[in-house]
Amino acid sequence: MKKRGTACTANELGRSACPIANTLNLIGDKWTLLVIRDLLFLGKRLYGELMQSAEGYPSNILADRLKRLEDAGLLEKHPYQHNPVRYEYHLTAKGTDMFPILREMILWGNKHIEGTTTPPPGFLDHFAQQIVGGRKKTGRKKG
Amino acid sequence: MKKRGTACTANELGRSACPIANTLNLIGDKWTLLVIRDLLFLGKRLYGELMQSAEGYPSNILADRLKRLEDAGLLEKHPYQHNPVRYEYHLTAKGTDMFPILREMILWGNKHIEGTTTPPPGFLDHFAQQIVGGRKKTGRKKG
DNA sequence: CGTTATGACTTTCAAAAAGAAAGTGACTAG
DNA sequence: CTAGTCACTTTCTTTTTGAAAGTCATAACG
Known part of the structure; x- marks a missing residue:
């Protein structure tokens, strides 16, 4: 501590x-x-x-x-x-860049752990847009 | 333990x-x-x-x-x-599905922590292909 | 003025987890 | 018979966790 x-x-x-x-x-x-x-x-x-x-x-x-x-x-x-x-x-920015890691953990959890809550439709895309699309030239992932 | x-x-x-x-x-x-x-x-x-x-x-x-x-x-x-x-x-399969989480951690680490080793070109795509493209019907990322 | 309340931490301390190192069991090689 | 290896397991000390109580500055109440 x-x-x-x-x-x-x-x-x-x-x-x-x-x-x-x-x-x-x-x-x-x-x-x-x-x-x-x-x-x-x-x-x-x-x-x-x-x-x-x-x-x-x-x-x-x-x-x-x-x-x-x-x-x-x-x-x-x-x-x-x-x-x-x-x-x-x-x-x-260094912190918000953690978003893709969180997103993949959400997807993994939803797929493999029963009973986990699913984000509303478009929720992750909304953040991807805001964070990745908003600050950098985007690039990887989804066309 | x-x-x-x-x-x-x-x-x-x-x-x-x-x-x-x-x-x-x-x-x-x-x-x-x-x-x-x-x-x-x-x-x-x-x-x-x-x-x-x-x-x-x-x-x-x-x-x-x-x-x-x-x-x-x-x-x-x-x-x-x-x-x-x-x-x-x-x-x-449940374990290899962790791949996207690992991939995003690699990308984050390479971007934000100086001195971390970068995987060789195509390395991550290779695994994405093998794991995601190989086992499920998913997106197939480029034919 | 004295008491109580609130927000944001900090300190205390028992319990749990980590980690270094030594031990164990079933062989194999010499 | 002795030494060595592999794959763990046990022991034990140190570190980290986490529940709960304490602290500090200030506001509100009576």
């Missing part, structure tokens, strides 16, 4: 230079991708909103993951009030 | 019915996806081959993850010798 690092270059945690291994250094745990999901799909911004997520984050874990994600450059926090200072969190 | 479950229906571990949350119940840790990577991309089959992976699995962790993946139906083990019985491991 204490050590953190930027993890922006390979091998920082003693692993190989494999992009999968290095990506897992950031999101290879039970909670981190759920925080990203809440920020990306569910429009949550504040600590309290995230705490009310259906997943029931332990508060210390949530605080820790937000810090790690900030250190890794996947999210930024900005003060929305002073005295006491409170922050709102939002994903950076 | 002891409890295991099939986790083939949602909510088994007290989480929401979200497909991301439920997929993370299976692969939301540091090692599991690396084992799948070794089986899927690197052609490893035997316990000893997996142990020689660049990631350096602790042997007890590797044994545990293989069991969990088998319980979840992502891999099967088959004996390749008797006395003593030894097994070889290979992914099921």
Whole structure:
């Protein structure tokens, strides 16, 4: 619960230079991708909103993951009030780029785990458009 | 290191019915996806081959993850010798369907983490062809 | 002024998981 | 008979988790 690092270059945690291994250094745990999901799909911004997520984050874990994600450059926090200072969190481009990973996990879960909820029609395309289509030249996937 | 479950229906571990949350119940840790990577991309089959992976699995962790993946139906083990019985491991269709998740992690890692190795040209398409194009009727991506 | 409430964390601590290393069982080779 | 190998399993110490309580700044109430 204490050590953190930027993890922006390979091998920082003693692993190989494999992009999968290095990506897992950031999101290879039970909670981190759920925080990203809440920020990306569910429009949550504040600590309290995230705490009310259906997943029931332990508060210390949530605080820790937000810090790690900030250190890794996947999210930024900005003060929305002073005295006491409170922050709102939002994903950076590096964070929203996680979308394709989330999307494939949704598709895999829907296909292979009974009882998982399916996003409404067009939901994923909407985000793909917004995130991938909106910021970069698009390219891969779907013609 | 002891409890295991099939986790083939949602909510088994007290989480929401979200497909991301439920997929993370299976692969939301540091090692599991690396084992799948070794089986899927690197052609490893035997316990000893997996142990020689660049990631350096602790042997007890590797044994545990293989069991969990088998319980979840992502891999099967088959004996390749008797006395003593030894097994070889290979992914099921449910396991190889993880490919798109791995692919997106490779792309994300290559884009955002300096120093990660890039697969050779055509590598991912090759697998997409083999796995997605080969087993199901799906999109066939280019004839 | 004193008390209660709220939001956003932080600290504490018991329990669970990870990980290093040594052990086990069934052989095979020398 | 002794040493070596493969595929795990067990033991044990360290680290991480996670439930719950605590903290801090401020607002609202009486």
